[in-house]
Amino acid sequence: MSVDSDMEYSDNDGDEYGDYYGEQDDCEMETVDQSKTDPEYFLFSCLRVEEVEKLLNESIELLSNSLQITPSLAKVILHAYDWNAQEIIDKYKENPNEVLIHSRVKPRVPSLSANISCSTCAVCATANSTQKYSALTCGHYFCNECWAMHFEVQIMQGVSNTIQCMAQECEVIAPEDFVLSHVAKPTLRDRYQQFMFKDHLKSHPQLRFCPGPNCQWIFRAWVREGARRVECQGCELLTCFSCGAPHHAPTDCITIRLWLTKCADDSETANYISAHTKAREALKKYLHYYERWENHARSLKLEEQTLASLKSRINQKAQLEAEIENLSWKVERAETTDRGDLENQMDIAEKRRTILLKDFLDINTNCASSSKM
């Protein structure tokens, strides 16, 4: 799980910590500047695996100290509550049972059929008095050999944080210490902890792995909706923090996902056609909202000058609309031979998009400030 340390980045370490540990006041000036020059400016930071581990451990420690529970249980609960430690602490004060049930540490209904005698194991169908048995909080006892195999199969399939009890209809989750007490193979233990880390990242709304190939950098940001451009400090890839796709503003995340699905699947399947139709509808929707914004802007009785500049934007918009229309017409009838042509068309549309986006946001900001209540 380690990342090769790179001197160039290590030098910056201290500064970066300052940045994302909340001293946003200091960089306010810079923020304003960047947000002026870059219409897609978005506050985020690039972290290393060790830094993220530290960040997660702080939450785990906070929770395990305030609730007086093991770090292993704290992880299960944090995962279930999207790493919002404060929310958990508040809810736990109100009703600890509800928190434990919601995070599947405890069973919803006490298991009546729990096998307390431990004379036979229902999984391997063996009655062996020399075998050791264990159970989660639900009291479903199984032999340790079966637990070990259950965990091995689950870990090999990439499951880590959500491995369940082996009993029928039992949703209780096996916490880390229980799993590790049954798994001896070092490679398996490593694999488990790697998956666990990735899983934690997935459930953490502020974090996302850089999707670059073999890239170990992690983005941290505080907003996770709408198209949000982030640039990786390691591989320099531009992606969207909200959805992980290549950066795609002003198209929304769903549209780009449909578009990528279509691109990944070059065959003329039903999926492609329906996905594409949706993408096209979404593009139209984008234009529709642009139009509405435009009308709204007009109703604000902007000064003549602004109106004039707006008119030229409308022209640009009409052009972009035509490009997109053209593009989607071609895509609809796309054959593999059209690929080069399509890419050209996309390129044209992308250039217009960039120009328009910048103007669009500029006007929008003016508009917003003049219409403040």
Next chain:
Amino acid sequence: MFNIAAKRIIKEIKEVINGDQVEDAALKLELVNDNWMDLRGEFKGPPDTPYEGGAFKLEIKVPETYPFNPPKVRFMTNVWHPNVSSVTGAICLDILKDQWAAALTLRTVMLSIQSLLAAAEPNDPQDAVVATQYKENPELFAKTAKHWTNIYAGGPNHVWEFNRKVEVLIDMGIEEHKARVALSTNDWDIEKATEHLFS
């Protein structure tokens, strides 16, 4: 792991043979070619349903990692049901997927499939055409299911009207099963079914 799977399967077959079953369930479970990874199951259609009186055969493939992974189960008997593919026999049932638990047995799996026949879940369909008919025309659905049970599962209840319609298409040179599928998916409208077949 190999050991546990084989041991479990042998025990499960015994459980089904000696099990204190309700007569209606009448489960059968046996090995194919003495290989524990390949089994055949059979159960009776639940009473008071269109499947009543039919005997339904299942193909059961046991993975090496059984019981830590679920068995792969599909119908070998053609079934008209929203949660069963009328083409492949694939079954949409949660315990065969993410709700599988190592403590479950093939007996519970077969009983669950049997109760799925009695209580369909049209909102989680395996066969969209059947599910639509189930929702929009429940009477026609029940008749079609009864007809399929009669033809493919040896059920006692004939649906003469449908038999005749199938024969009309057979006379036109269409293979029997193809004819039945075309009629079933076109709400037993002969014109629509032939259009469907010849387009």
